[in-house]
Amino acid sequence: MSRAKPVLISVDGVDAAALLAAARAALGSPSRGGISRWDASGVFQDLAVADEAAGAPSARTLLLLYAADLAFRLRWQIRPALAEGRTVVAAPYVDTAVAFGRAAGLKAGWLTNLFRFVPRASDRRFVLPAEARATAARDGFVGFSCDRMMGATSGASRRRLSADTAAHLRRAAKRKAPKTRP
Amino acid sequence: MMPRPPSSLRIARRSARAHFTDPSRRRGLLVAFEGPDGSGKTTQRKLFKTWLKSEGYDVVTTKWNSSDLIKPIIKSRKTVRALSPEEFSLLHGADFRHRVEEVILPALWDGKLVIADRFLFTGLARDVARGLDLDWVLKLYEPLLWPDLVFYFAVSPITSGKRVTATRMPSYYEAGQDVTDVPDPVESYQRFIGRVIREYESLALIFNFITVDAEQSIGDQHRQIRQLFLEGQRRPWSEWNADAVAEWLALQGGRR
Numbered sequence: 001m002s003r004a005k006p007v008l009i010s011v012d013g014v015d016a017a018a019l020l021a022a023a024r025a026a027l028g029s030p031s032r033g034g035i036s037r038w039d040a041s042g043v044f045q046d047l048a049v050a051d052e053a054a055g056a057p058s059a060r061t062l063l064l065l066y067a068a069d070l071a072f073r074l075r076w077q078i079r080p081a082l083a084e085g086r087t088v089v090a091a092p093y094v095d096t097a098v099a100f101g102r103a104a105g106l107k108a109g110w111l112t113n114l115f116r117f118v119p120r121a122s123d124r125r126f127v128l129p130a131e132a133r134a135t136a137a138r139d140g141f142v143g144f145s146c147d148r149m150m151g152a153t154s155g156a157s158r159r160r161l162s163a164d165t166a167a168h169l170r171r172a173a174k175r176k177a178p179k180t181r182p
Numbered sequence: 183m184m185p186r187p188p189s190s191l192r193i194a195r196r197s198a199r200a201h202f203t204d205p206s207r208r209r210g211l212l213v214a215f216e217g218p219d220g221s222g223k224t225t226q227r228k229l230f231k232t233w234l235k236s237e238g239y240d241v242v243t244t245k246w247n248s249s250d251l252i253k254p255i256i257k258s259r260k261t262v263r264a265l266s267p268e269e270f271s272l273l274h275g276a277d278f279r280h281r282v283e284e285v286i287l288p289a290l291w292d293g294k295l296v297i298a299d300r301f302l303f304t305g306l307a308r309d310v311a312r313g314l315d316l317d318w319v320l321k322l323y324e325p326l327l328w329p330d331l332v333f334y335f336a337v338s339p340i341t342s343g344k345r346v347t348a349t350r351m352p353s354y355y356e357a358g359q360d361v362t363d364v365p366d367p368v369e370s371y372q373r374f375i376g377r378v379i380r381e382y383e384s385l386a387l388i389f390n391f392i393t394v395d396a397e398q399s400i401g402d403q404h405r406q407i408r409q410l411f412l413e414g415q416r417r418p419w420s421e422w423n424a425d426a427v428a429e430w431l432a433l434q435g436g437r438r
Contacts, residue, residue: 046255054249057251058433061279113322
């Protein structure tokens with residue numbers, strides 16, 4: 001019997017609940033494989049309970065932590081499943097982090113280098129909410145980061161950052177539209 | 183950092199340059215102490231700090247892997263030996279960035295002298311010794327903040343190994359057991375520190391470190407450091423640091 005072909009699907013977006021729903025839909029049957037979600041390593045959970053006196057992280061620090069978490073997910077979830085010929089849906093993956101970084105004013109070159117160690121997904125999908133929902137992202141990486149990061153000093157600036165992240169994702173989806181499948 | 187138009191970053195850069203080149207105020211200085219474990223740099227850092235204070239400097243010290251926010255995250259993962267080289271590198275990069283923003287740049291802005299007991303070169307030497315690409319690791323640390331002086335305490339792998347193992351057993355990651363696969367920590371350390379020192383020696387050439395022969399007596403090294411500091415402290419502010427300072431100023435949202 002021939003071995004199944006491994007497939008890596010990325011699903012990116014700002015809304016954690018919508019991401020999970022889209023990831024489940026992309027996977028189809030759970031027997032095909034699994035979903036790799038944000039903060040599998042617990043880095044952000046640890047950050048959430050840190051003493052406020054320790055100071056707030058900047059967007060750059062948050063992205064270094066996101067990349068560390070993604071390295072963990074690749075090592076323990078994504079690569080082993082692919083090696084077994086299974087399907088993995090990574091939700092979120094690289095595009096969410098890059099969009100957040102761009103919205104926070106970081107250079108594209110730095111973000112590209114940061115995620116250089118990450119394999120490309122064979123199928124890239126985006127969950128693009130309407131403007132109003134994008135500004136209300138509370139959970140997941142984008143919601144967490146908008147709430148916690150240094151420099152996001154008001155509700156208005158947090159909402160703007162979340163909306164700008166969604167706008168960058170829309171642009172990424174346009175540039176890298178998934179191939180049309182039969 | 184919130185989105186800023188290019189003109190705003192240009193203004194922040196100008197503000198950084200004006201602040202750090204203003205002759206009417208004492209400029210903040212950043213001095214880094216680098217070298218392998220057992221090179222005696224912590225002893226020298228303490229002596230140097232005492233001397234600087236006696237000379238009237240306002241001194242702030244920052245150590246490697248010491249951010250209040252990130253250190254506990256790294257520590258818990260080191261304890262269970264759960265870090266790959268990439269995770270090790272990225273988490274230490276996060277720790278460094280947080281200290282740059284919370285400790286180093288605020289102190290430099292206020293005209294203090296910052297002594298860094300290990301700087302980003304520690305990350306470069308260790309990560310490359312773990313098999314990671316130098317270019318990838320260096321870019322993680324952008325926007326770069328260059329010290330005014332980097333003292334590199336040079337010792338042989340044998341001396342480093344002897345000094346470290348004389349008082350304690352090297353820890354799992356210190357001994358590089360995650361990459362050597364050698365079960366004996368002392369043997370692993372000896373192998374790993376050789377690689378780290380090779381990387382340090384390359385970095386010393388590329389980045390123009392001031393090399394201190396750390397096999398000399400403690401007193402001789404200290405006298406040499408004092409003299410080199412007095413010769414080097416009048417260096418002009420490095421324009422390379424404008425991006426790092428401008429980004430930090432943007433994070434302050436007008437509070438500076």
